[in-house]
Amino acid sequence: LHAPRTPHAAMADWTDCLDFGISLAKQASEAVLTAFNRQKEVKLKSSPADLVTETDQRVEKMLISAIRKRYPQHRFIGEESVAAGEPLELTDRPTWIIDPIDGTVNFVHRFPFVAISIAFTVNKQTEFGIVYSCVEDKLFHAQRGRGAFLNGEPLHVSGQEDISRCVVVTEIGAERDDLALSTLTSNIFRLLKLPVHGVRALGTAAVDMCQVATGGADAYYHIGMHCWDIAASAIIVKEAGGVVTDTDEFDMMSRRVIAASSSSVANRISQVVRAFPCRRDCGGAPGANGGAAL
Ligand SMILES: O=P(O)(O)OC[C@@]1(O)O[C@H](CO)[C@@H](O)[C@@H]1O
Ligand SMILES: [Mg+2]
Numbered sequence: 673l674h675a676p677r678t679p680h681a682a683m684a685d686w687t688d689c690l691d692f693g694i695s696l697a698k699q700a701s702e703a704v705l706t707a708f709n710r711q712k713e714v715k716l717k718s719s720p721a722d723l724v725t726e727t728d729q730r731v732e733k734m735l736i737s738a739i740r741k742r743y744p745q746h747r748f749i750g751e752e753s754v755a756a757g758e759p760l761e762l763t764d765r766p767t768w769i770i771d772p773i774d775g776t777v778n779f780v781h782r783f784p785f786v787a788i789s790i791a792f793t794v795n796k797q798t799e800f801g802i803v804y805s806c807v808e809d810k811l812f813h814a815q816r817g818r819g820a821f822l823n824g825e826p827l828h829v830s831g832q833e834d835i836s837r838c839v840v841v842t843e844i845g846a847e848r849d850d851l852a853l854s855t856l857t858s859n860i861f862r863l864l865k866l867p868v869h870g871v872r873a874l875g876t877a878a879v880d881m882c883q884v885a886t887g888g889a890d891a892y893y894h895i896g897m898h899c900w901d902i903a904a905s906a907i908i909v910k911e912a913g914g915v916v917t918d919t920d921e922f923d924m925m926s927r928r929v930i931a932a933s934s935s936s937v938a939n940r941i942s943q944v945v946r947a948f949p950c951r952r953d954c955g956g957a958p959g960a961n962g963g964a965a966l
């Protein structure tokens with residue numbers, strides 16, 4: 673017996689949403705750059721190193737209201753909306769996952785790596801990701817099955833398989849409790865002792881991961897970030913030929929990620945790096961309600 677065929681017309685490719693997201697990321701970048709050299713009013717969120725400014729909030733509102741006007745049925749997970757009390761819930765409905773400024777500490781200090789990160793999921797699967805590194809004027813994007821691009825040029829990971837020849841990117845993040853700090857610093861210690869060629873941190877997970885997509889870095893790992901920090905750059909790495917994983921299958925809500933140029937490098941990092949407990953962004957077990965796949 674054959675199942676009835678689903679008309680292919682039902683399979684949207686979401687390119688219209690991608691193009692709209694790219695045009696909005698460019699507008700948002702102008703707002704971020706205008707504010708970049710100005711004095712900012714800074715507020716604290718979860719820790720003394722977790723900052724927010726009026727620009728983060730304004731850019732997120734601008735993005736969400738423009739998308740909502742054009743796609744009234746779509747849903748949102750936005751960093752600053754969640755901070756303001758909106759639920760963090762990923763459903764099967766088309767969902768935009770937004771970090772209006774990834775690298776707010778950099779933005780406050782005028783350290784020149786700040787990015788707008790926009791991912792789009794349907795049925796909990798990422799369809800595209802956009803990362804605009806504003807000061808560098810680098811626009812990264814990837815669409816599922818269609819490759820990754822930087823300012824329109826195709827991207828490829830380095831393909832490096834030997835950990836001892838890798839530049840590895842990570843972040844210390846905003847956690848300041850003893851367990852998190854000792855785990856994070858001992859992870860760096862163990863990697864350096866392997867040895868690796870170098871460990872780097874730019875202050876924005878989105879841009880860090882895009883370095884792996886360009887081949888400028890060979891791997892990235894991080895514990896404690898949120899889905900909006902990595903949702904867009906994860907598909908960019910994957911479409912550039914990289915491997916995106918967790919200790920198990922990648923789950924953007926788990927608050928752990930390894931992105932690498934090859935599975936051998938990803939496996940080596942997962943053997944060396946220890947995690948500390950972090951509450952999931954949403955959902956229970958990986959892949960269950962709220963879990964999300966690439
Ligand atoms: O708050 P922001 O600027 O959007 O996020 C900045 C950030 O450093 O926070 C995470 C901390 O774990 C990082 O991975 C991420 O890039
Ligand atoms: Mg962020």
Ligand SMILES: [Mg+2]
Pocket residue numbers: 728751771772773774775776
């Ligand atoms: Mg942010």
